[in-house]
Amino acid sequence: YSSTHGAERPVFIDSVVVMVVRAARLLSKDFFSGKSDPFVTVVVNGQKKKTETIHKDLNPIWNQQCAFRGVLGKGRDTSIHFIVEDFDLMSNDFLGQCFLRESQLTSEPQRFEMKLQGRRSSKKKNKDRGSLTVVAQGFNSADKAPSIDIKWFALRSG
Helix, strand or coil: CEEECCCCCEEECCEEEEEEEEEECCCCCCCCCCCCCEEEEEEECCEEEECCCCCCCCCCEEEEEEEECCCCCCCCCCEEEEEEEECCCCCCEEEEEEEEEHHHCCCCCEEEEEECECCCCCCCCCCCCCEEEEEEEEECCCCCCCCCCHHHHHHHHC
16 A cells, blocks of 8 residues: 655555564563563564564563565555564463554554454453564565664654
8 A cells, every 4th residue: 555755755565664662561481480581473474573582571672673575565454463472492382462454554663552462262361461562664665674763763652
């Protein structure tokens, strides 16, 4: 779809840059430390990118960016899927997930704070799993991927 950038020409958005900023109030999955070792996987149209793992933290700050080129604008409202997991040597534990829709993106960076949800089949649907904060910006794949300046954005977003 298209988005106007100020008074400039409309921008056909077919790509997205995402900054995974932070999570808050994550569930504890480590019995001994009472903490988790969280990381986030971002999935758009089958493409996956992961943040670093932050060890022993229920309120991690990542401030990590990733870009997905040519994955949007296909005539359907594609979702950007964020999966938060606790790193474990044997198998990672699911902490929560949230979704951002393509239709929510503009050619300007925007901050989204999303409540983490359980899996659809989970019996603990109303359990507070915490939240995930991201900044996302749509762009055209013919252009250079924008770089989100988190300091500038934090000042503008409060």
